Amino acid sequence: MASARIRLGVIGAGTMGSQHARNARRFVSACELAALQDLDRGRAERLAAELGGANGADGPAVLSSPEELIASSAVDAVLVAAPDAFHAELVLACLAAGKAVLCEKPLASSPEEALRLVEAEAGAGRRLVSLGFQRRFDPAHAALKALADSGALGRPLLWKGVHRNAKAAYDSSGAFILANSAGHDIDSSRWLLGAEVAEVSVRGLRSREELPESSRDLLLVQMIMADGRLASAELFVSADYGYEVSAELVGQRGSAATAQPDRVCLRSSGFRGSPVTSDWTAPFQEAYLAELAAWIETLRDGRVFPGASAWDGYAALAVSAAAAASLAEGKPRAVALVGKPRIYSN
Numbered sequence: 464m465a466s467a468r469i470r471l472g473v474i475g476a477g478t479m480g481s482q483h484a485r486n487a488r489r490f491v492s493a494c495e496l497a498a499l500q501d502l503d504r505g506r507a508e509r510l511a512a513e514l515g516g517a518n519g520a521d522g523p524a525v526l527s528s529p530e531e532l533i534a535s536s537a538v539d540a541v542l543v544a545a546p547d548a549f550h551a552e553l554v555l556a557c558l559a560a561g562k563a564v565l566c567e568k569p570l571a572s573s574p575e576e577a578l579r580l581v582e583a584e585a586g587a588g589r590r591l592v593s594l595g596f597q598r599r600f601d602p603a604h605a606a607l608k609a610l611a612d613s614g615a616l617g618r619p620l621l622w623k624g625v626h627r628n629a630k631a632a633y634d635s636s637g638a639f640i641l642a643n644s645a646g647h648d649i650d651s652s653r654w655l656l657g658a659e660v661a662e663v664s665v666r667g668l669r670s671r672e673e674l675p676e677s678s679r680d681l682l683l684v685q686m687i688m689a690d691g692r693l694a695s696a697e698l699f700v701s702a703d704y705g706y707e708v709s710a711e712l713v714g715q716r717g718s719a720a721t722a723q724p725d726r727v728c729l730r731s732s733g734f735r736g737s738p739v740t741s742d743w744t745a746p747f748q749e750a751y752l753a754e755l756a757a758w759i760e761t762l763r764d765g766r767v768f769p770g771a772s773a774w775d776g777y778a779a780l781a782v783s784a785a786a787a788a789s790l791a792e793g794k795p796r797a798v799a800l801v802g803k804p805r806i807y808s809n
């Protein structure tokens with residue numbers, strides 16, 4: 464594949480699929496956006512038209528099914544942005560076709576399902592699956608990682624995360640939030656501390672009466688890493704005022720925290736500060752683009768993707784499942800992982 468443009472097919476043309484397709488078409492020169500597919504064909508056609516395509520023109524073709532897109536000889540690599548429930552079967556189909564796939568998080572619907580993907584990839588003996596934990600490409604998180612690795616903080620001892628949405632996008636039950644949203648925070652803690660999670664403990668509450676009785680839209684997740692270090696995340700999916708993600712590392716000799724990219728300072732009516740958006744796609748646009756560009760470049764150059772792998776997706780889901788059990792039972796839960804296959808050791 465060296466030096467040729469990678470021909471990309473995108474499955475799912477909703478919020479995330481559209482953002483990735485626009486990034487691929489407009490900003491990633493090593494990539495050719497070759498095909499789009501969505502269960503709602505009209506949605507894929509509108510996106511293709513926006514991006515100068517739809518069959519015949521200079522832009523993406525619209526294909527009829529995920530199977531057709533994955534099998535297409537005009538598609539080298541696949542980006543999966545369909546809903547969570549379809550991820551495992553689509554990734555498995557890409558593995559069977561021998562095509563590289565960047566799957567939006569979560570990797571699958573359960574750790575057991577994710578493990579089947581890990582085993583299939585390890586069995587094939589080469590890394591084809593990459594996962595969209597885009598914080599690893601966010602400039603602020605990457606700076607935090609570089610500081611941790613430089614030794615400037617001494618040994619990092621504690622990771623603290625805050626993850627707030629203005630309104631629950633899909634579902635405000637604790638189990639759903641822990642599987643769908645908390646994956647980012649679990650991955651952040653594993654990546655920034657460089658260790659697996661050994662135990663997790665979760666408490667949650669329903670923040671307002673208008674939410675269903677079963678809602679647990681404010682969650683506190685505490686984790687103990689395999690080497691005894693600590694991590695904690697607050698997830699609040701109906702925080703009302705806006706969308707915000709932050710992380711702090713506390714080390715033996717200092718601490719460092721990310722700052723949202725506050726591009727303007729507003730002064731008005733006795734107030735000085737920065738507006739907070741409720742659009743969750745905006746603060747991470749730079750990260751989504753950097754992730755996609757890095758993935759495409761590694762495919763083109765035959766290198767291993769520096770972002771999250773199928774193993775990271777499996778590990779995150781194992782912690783999510785233990786976290787959901789902890790929330791239901793009101794007590795800490797151990798996290799048990801299988802041995803890590805050698806293809807994930809670098």
Ligand SMILES: NC(=O)c1ccc[n+]([C@@H]2O[C@H](COP(=O)([O-])OP(=O)(O)OC[C@H]3O[C@@H](n4cnc5c(N)ncnc54)[C@H](O)[C@@H]3O)[C@@H](O)[C@H]2O)c1
Binds near residue numbers: 478595
């Ligand atoms: N990395 C992140 O920060 C981030 C943020 C939000 C969502 N996500 C993930 O991205 C994925 C998509 O989320 P979204 O917010 O774009 O959802 P969305 O509802 O906006 O879009 C999903 C699209 O997939 C289509 N679709 C449904 N079933 C399909 C199928 N079987 N095959 C093909 N297309 C199908 C739908 O018609 C829709 O257009 C989810 O898995 C979600 O968890 C990731």
